[in-house]
Every structure is written in structure tokens, then in C-alpha cells.
Amino acid sequence: MSPTPPPAALMKQAVARLAPVLPLLTDLGTRFTQAGHELALVGGPVRDAFLDRTPPDLDFTTSASPDETEAILREWGTATWDMGRDFGTIGARRRVDGVETTVEVTTYRADAYDGVTRKPIVAFGESLEVDLVRRDFTVNAMALRLPSLEFVDPYGGLDDLREGVLRTPSTPEVSFGDDPLRMMRAVRFVAQLGLVPAPEVYAAMQEMASSLEIVSAERIRDELVKLLLAPHPRAGLELLTRSGLAAYVLPELPALQLEIDEHHRHKDVYEHSLIVLEQAIAMEGPAGGPEESVPGPDLVLRLAALLHDIGKPPTRRFEDGGGVSFHHHEVVGAKMTAKRLKALRFDKDTVKAVSRLVELHLRFHGYGDGQWTDSAVRRYVTDAGPLLQRLHRLTRADSTTRNVRKAQRLARTYDELEARIENLLEQESLAAVRPELDGNEIAAVLGITPGPVLGRAYKYLLSVRLDEGPIGPKAAADRLRVWWADQPESRADA
Structure with missing residues (x-):
């Protein structure tokens, strides 16, 4: 026909x-x-x-x-x-x-x-x-x-x-055998165009998934990026996982499908991660908008949302009494994220930014009912640095609870934290916070030359600045001398 x-x-x-x-x-x-x-x-x-x-x-x-x-x-x-x-x-x-x-x-x-x-x-x-x-x-x-x-x-x-169907001009086995990257393109077209693989195409993807191993990491990365920046990445990611391709592209994703125990003591981390991704995307600003709006599509935010919980599978522990814990999964996840993104040949800035967001994504939960000191808020801001607006969105997106009252309480608490951050930013210019003495002034006060000791002194004054806010150069010099008196180098000089 x-x-x-x-x-x-x-x-x-x-x-x-x-x-x-x-x-x-x-x-x-x-x-x-x-x-x-x-x-x-x-x-x-x-x-x-x-x-x-x-x-x-x-x-x-x-x-x-x-x-x-x-x-x-x-x-x-x-x-x-x-x-x-x-x-x-x-x-x-x-x-x-x-x-x-x-x-x-x-x-x-x-x-x-x-x-x-x-x-x-x-x-x-x-x-x-x-x-x-x-x-x-x-x-x-x-x-x-x-x-x-x-x-x-x-x-x-x-x-x-x-x-709305994806078919191949020749048989899918021949097409994918010629170029296995075409299977990744199929996943991308699902996310970009809303097309669905024909049954024979899907079957070939499942059967031939391992042939992706002959494709360079750079080419796979490029297709993954296009998928994540597409209008509907969730649909593509679900096909990536369901077809078995994810095992050769992003194995941490199917690993999130933790077996849910019969008592439902923890939620489906895979489903949770996809919801967080969708919610983070909804919080992106319009394309071409101001930087602080995180104009979409934003690759760093989307990668962080997808990968923020990949440290959960290796840290899962069943506790006495029926609980399940994932202690330090954010730290483990940050290392896993950096390793995977490096393997996919992402650039250094993207690797650093995404892994940092994964590491920080739980920090807000230490805020509790708002009892953080101004010092803790300053550290939250300075640790996030230029990623603060993305961290705001990732943290809010990470709330997927079905408990309406709990969700509303978390949102109100984060509203309060953002308000405190804005007030401190206005008062203290935290985006560019520095010790109140620069390196030359520190060296002059202590009578030392550049080196590791000067670096420690700088970090000490930075911690004072974060803990106490501006205290003035004279007070900072006095605090520095007190600190120096306890250092082994100062006693050696005596």
C-alpha cells in the first residue's frame, strides 16, 4: 500500500x-x-x-x-x-x-x-x-x-x-544495528514530539539496548541533554528506563526503583524523582527572563532534580521498629552524580553545579520550624553561592507529600526562610561576602608571608563574618590576633 x-x-x-x-x-x-x-x-x-x-x-x-x-x-x-x-x-x-x-x-x-x-x-x-x-x-x-x-x-x-508513531524505514533491527544511537533518538522524540515507538521498534530497543556500548559517551550525552531540555522529559525518561537503555546510559535511574516493602515503609524513589523533575520544571522562569528567575529550560536544575536522590539505594537501611533510613544519601549522591556526569563527558562547570545542588538539597530540612540563627542562614546562602535560586526551586520541588497540611507547612516555612535570606542579602550583600580583612591585611597583622597559614587565617575570618555578620576591620584584627595566639606556628616563632 x-x-x-x-x-x-x-x-x-x-x-x-x-x-x-x-x-x-x-x-x-x-x-x-x-x-x-x-x-x-x-x-x-x-x-x-x-x-x-x-x-x-x-x-x-x-x-x-x-x-x-x-x-x-x-x-x-x-x-x-x-x-x-x-x-x-x-x-x-x-x-x-x-x-x-x-x-x-x-x-x-x-x-x-x-x-x-x-x-x-x-x-x-x-x-x-x-x-x-x-x-x-x-x-x-x-x-x-x-x-x-x-x-x-x-x-x-x-x-x-x-x-503519533515512531517506525523505521527499514526493519528496526537493521536500523539500530547500523546506528545504535538511533534508540536514544527514539527516546528523545518521545519527549520532544510526543511520538510513541511502534511495538516492533520498542521490542528492538529492548533486545538491542546493550549495543549502546559502542557509542561514544559524548554522543550519548548530547542525546540525553536534548531529552532533558525537551518539553516532556518524563515520558522520554520512562521509556529510557522501561526499554533497558538506561542501564547503559544512566544506570542510577532504574536503580531508584527500590522494592517497596509490603508495609509501604518508604515511597517509590523513582516515581518521586520524576515528580520532583516535573515540579522543578514548572518553577523555571520564562525563556529569556532574568537570571534570578532561572529561565527554562535549565539543564543544571533538571539534572539536579532527576539525580537528587540517587544516593538512596546504596544508603538504604532497615531500622529496628520498621523504619527505613537513608543517612547521608545527599553526600553519597553528590559523589555519584559527579562520577556519572564525568563519565558522560559533561563539562566541569555543569558537573560541579549539579553535584553541589544534590549535596545541598536536604540542607533546608535542618531549618525545622525556623529556629536557624542568622549565622546559619548566611552559611546556607554562601554555600549555595550562585546556585541559590536553583536551590530554592529544587528544595520546593522536593516536596511530593500527599499530606496537604504538611505540604502547606513546608511551603510556609520555606517562604519564611526566603524572606530572611532577602533581608540579609539587602543588609549585608551576602552574595559577595568576604572577610573584613583581605589577604595582604591579614599578613600584615600577623607578620606572615603567603602560604597555608595565611589560607587558614582567611578561612577563620570568613567563619567569623558568617557567624556574626560585619564587626568592622579593627574588631576583625583583634579576633585574628586572639586566634593566632592559639596556633602552633605563633608559638614556634616565639
Whole structure:
């Protein structure tokens, strides 16, 4: 059965979405056809146009060889470059009336894979249909021939898109065998587009999950990031876990599915973590908003929300009397978080920020009924540092109790803590808190040179500043001399 052609109204909608780039599509298509070649808009841009979404990128495929493509683009643009000539991709850029446009054009491909690595044995194809069959999913195997805008859909991608189903142009076993990362893309499309894997696709994901081991950590990380920043990451994460892929990507996630004992002495940590993630996302500020609003989507907040309790499985203890404890799970979890994010090749700043939030996520619960001193509030703020606004949201999101009165009490208590923080920030500029003597002044007071002792003295004065607030430089120098009198170095000098 041949794929259903798009209704006129749907085609009109898709073309309308492409209206801003239609002159570009027509111009490029005409240039290629006049040179005796085919050119087509393919993949994500076509899919997004039918979803009534503005395509962020334009992908083209052509019957022209890389050298022929380069010659055409050289006449069209102001600059061309080799994106990967061996893989058939040439890039070009041109500027018209101050507007810069960049395109990438790839020669039809008919690659083969060795099944051991993700590196294809590159072979150029002879037709658009052959090129489309090697693509990941049918919804990405649709094309528009240029400049005619003829719709090409040999594998039923539009029907699958309308049904909300993910299928592969070839069998899923062949598709995922060619490139196991496609299974991660399936998970991502669930979160981004709300598509659901067809039964045979899901079965292949379960069967072939271990083949992700041949994919680089960097490529897996990139797909995980796209998943987490998608509109509905929970749906993708549930598929990631259910399919078995998480065991090779983020094994700490399925480990949260602790067996719930018959007396229900503790809640489902996996379900709790997904709820915390959803609640944290709901607290993000609008995109482009001020930094203090934590504009979404915020990767650091979402990672911290998902991973905040991963220290619970290794710290679970059944106590006498029927209780369950997870002592120091925030400390253990912070170390586990750093280890996992490093293994996934996240950058140092992200690793540091996420693991710090995991470490601090329980700190608020020491606040109790508001009996913290100003010193404790200062330490809360300075320990959080630039992560304070994210910590506010993570802490609030971490309340998933069904007890309405308890939830309201926790919210009121945190409201009070935030109010105290704001008051202290106004009075003392805690965001940039420093000892009241700098390193040179400390050295002058104690008559010492830079080194470890000076570092200890600095930390001591910082603790005084946090405990007591501003006391003035003279009082700080006096306190420093008293501290110094008890140090072994001062007695050695005597």
C-alpha cells in the first residue's frame, strides 16, 4: 500500500511554515536542476513543517557529487567549506541585505555499517528513495523535491506522524544495528514530539539496548541533554528506563526503583524523582527572563532534580521498629552524580553545579520550624553561592507529600526562610561576602608571608563574618590576633 499523499490543507500549512525560506529553496533548487542535478529538502525540516513548527535548520540532499555541489554553492554563496567531503557534505554561507544564511548539502548516501562501530562505510546513493531508507525514522524520511516542492514519502512517514508513531524505514533491527544511537533518538522524540515507538521498534530497543556500548559517551550525552531540555522529559525518561537503555546510559535511574516493602515503609524513589523533575520544571522562569528567575529550560536544575536522590539505594537501611533510613544519601549522591556526569563527558562547570545542588538539597530540612540563627542562614546562602535560586526551586520541588497540611507547612516555612535570606542579602550583600580583612591585611597583622597559614587565617575570618555578620576591620584584627595566639606556628616563632 502506497503512503497517503498529504491533504491539500496540510500541504498548504507546511508550505506556509516554510514561507520565510521559500525564496532560498526555490533559488537553490533551480541552480541544482539547471546544472542537471536533483536537490531536496529532507528530514527534520520537512517533519517540522507538517507539525506546524518553524524548522530551526535546513537539511538538503542531492544527486550531485561533493565537487559538483561545491561548484554550485561557490556561485551561490560568499563562502564554502568542507563539512566532510568524504561523507558528501559541503557547507556554504551568503549574506544578503545584512542577513546571513548557512546551508549544508549532502550527496545521496547508501551507507553500510560493520556492526562493530558507528562509523559507516560511506557509499553514495543513486536516488532520493535509497537515501531516505537509511534514515533513522519514517517521520524523518520525508522530502520535498526542489524547486517543485513535490512531496516524497516512500515509507509512510506522514501517516506515522499523524498517528503519533515512531517506525523505521527499514526493519528496526537493521536500523539500530547500523546506528545504535538511533534508540536514544527514539527516546528523545518521545519527549520532544510526543511520538510513541511502534511495538516492533520498542521490542528492538529492548533486545538491542546493550549495543549502546559502542557509542561514544559524548554522543550519548548530547542525546540525553536534548531529552532533558525537551518539553516532556518524563515520558522520554520512562521509556529510557522501561526499554533497558538506561542501564547503559544512566544506570542510577532504574536503580531508584527500590522494592517497596509490603508495609509501604518508604515511597517509590523513582516515581518521586520524576515528580520532583516535573515540579522543578514548572518553577523555571520564562525563556529569556532574568537570571534570578532561572529561565527554562535549565539543564543544571533538571539534572539536579532527576539525580537528587540517587544516593538512596546504596544508603538504604532497615531500622529496628520498621523504619527505613537513608543517612547521608545527599553526600553519597553528590559523589555519584559527579562520577556519572564525568563519565558522560559533561563539562566541569555543569558537573560541579549539579553535584553541589544534590549535596545541598536536604540542607533546608535542618531549618525545622525556623529556629536557624542568622549565622546559619548566611552559611546556607554562601554555600549555595550562585546556585541559590536553583536551590530554592529544587528544595520546593522536593516536596511530593500527599499530606496537604504538611505540604502547606513546608511551603510556609520555606517562604519564611526566603524572606530572611532577602533581608540579609539587602543588609549585608551576602552574595559577595568576604572577610573584613583581605589577604595582604591579614599578613600584615600577623607578620606572615603567603602560604597555608595565611589560607587558614582567611578561612577563620570568613567563619567569623558568617557567624556574626560585619564587626568592622579593627574588631576583625583583634579576633585574628586572639586566634593566632592559639596556633602552633605563633608559638614556634616565639
